Amino acid sequence: MKPLLAVRDLTTEFAMPGGLVARAVDGVSLDLYPGETLALVGESGSGKTTLALSLLRLIPEPPGRIDPAGRVELDGADILRWDAKALRRVRGGDLAMIFQEPGSSLNPVMTVGSQITETVRAHGQPDRRAARRRALELLADVGISDPDRRLGQYPHQLSGGMQQRVMIAMALAGNPKVLIADEPTTALDVTIQLQILDLLSDLQRRLGLAVLLITHDLGLAARVADRVAVMYAGRIAESAPAARLFDHPQHPYTEALLHAVPRIDRDVARLPVVPGQPPLATQWPTGCRFHPRCRHAWERCRGAEPSLLGTDQEHLARCWLVDEPARRAP
């Protein structure tokens, strides 16, 4: 099967004060297939949000810069080479995005209705009344009751979960093929989180959406993802089908992350954490970028960075242990 969205060698840098350059995303390649959910998992600062924003070219340039050597291919056409007009068509069209904070992601002084209809009208339905009807449909689609009344309301009159539903309705306005969801439930209460997740999987089934779910929450990834890619220091550290990644993690970083998930069925005095600090994007470590925090690291890890290695193409890890399993510390 051909991927719907193929990311190749994507590199995004930011010019920092003092002439430093932060390479937040460094040569990332990803495939997203029709109808699947790919979870992109990583700590804060690992570059996952920058990656998501780069896909739609929403990085402020300057100070940001997407390396022209990279490619973001949607159905085989490279978005990074498109002019502003074509880019506007794909944003909110084939590629839609929702964000972490629905409260601040909606314009506070415009009604819910006007924010949805303007999206509908920007994507092939310029007629005002037809756009309004479509907005009502969309609100009903995302499970908002009394959509007629909601259209006239302002974001602050809605709860956080309701706001995120409105964001999702807006994202669906252009009939997207791909939905990029950047921490869509992080800002919400736990019960609301589940409702939003259910809504997303329901919509995905009904509309055949491919979803790129960006999250720091491994539990969330385990619940909804078909495949998982773990990001560390601007690179993909490991990628695999969800079950394989959680049952047999190859990369010590993935392993450490899994250990750091609090479990209700185990009584521990202290929650284990990934030791050390995540590195800074202005000075990634030489060699393997995880080696300063890795309990298995040896000379090879300090000297050279592994590429994505694996016995089969489905499960890849950027770690020399794949090459030399005997080196794994007990």
Add this chain to the structure above:
Amino acid sequence: MAAFLARRLGAAVLVAFGVATITFLLIHLAPGSPLAGSGENPYVSAEAIAQMRRNFALDRPIHIQYVRYLTNLLRGDWGLSFTMHRPVLDAFRDALPNTLLLAAAALLVDFLLGVTVGTLQGMRPGSRFDRVCSAVTLTLYSVPTFWLGLMLVLVFGQELGWLPVSGVVDPALYHARDILGKLWDRAAHLILPALTLGLIGAAATARYQRAAVLEVIRQDFIRTARAKGLSERAVAVHALRNAVLPTITLFGLSLPVLLSGAVLVETVFAWPGMGRLAFEAIQRRDYPVVTGAATLVALAVVAGNFVADVLTRIADPRTREAQ
């Protein structure tokens, strides 16, 4: 809404009362007296001065004067001017329309120019346009009003001779003109004083507006607008609807400043408005006029705040339920 209006009206009365009291005390505490000029005049007899003092009730204790002034004010009687020998309210009735006309024209220049320039700057920070405008607005903002007025007089009145530089109309020719000629005469007299006030106001407004736009375009909802595939023009509308909010507050604060701060401009351009009236009244210790003018400005402050609040309620739905 009714409770909101009632509360505002109550506040207006309280503020007016307070300002009238403070001004009354201050002007009476100030050295000099309304009759000082007459006292130095050898042709005015001591009896005449004593008579005037009795007529103006200046011989009564100050608390009696104060109570009398305030009860009269409550009845709508603003007193008699010591120097103009006419009711204070009559003098205001002549001067206020001129000042309001000047203030309206200045506000138009101020906010039309200031909001436009500030927005364009904020949308492209660091551009050549932004840097040039920042330098110009900072300079304009730092320049004294009267100096800018004099420069405009020098250039457009004196050197180029395009525009009249004093008064509201041409005293000699106005009455001979037809209706269009009269309108043009008024407009021509208005241009330079309105520009003087308006340009300096626009400099401040542009700097406010630039900061507001810069603040807004960093917000998440602007990123959402772009992510939805909206055009840059539509994104700018999203930004502007939020960036006008601080400017509305500035607008409310500008109203009374233009009413009272026009003193210098009215002096430079011989504009018979409230500023000049108050200024001359202070010099001559014309107590009822000074106190009356201060009370009027206080009411303008309340009115300005009220206008700003109403506009904010219209522009920002979040403020509506708060009341």
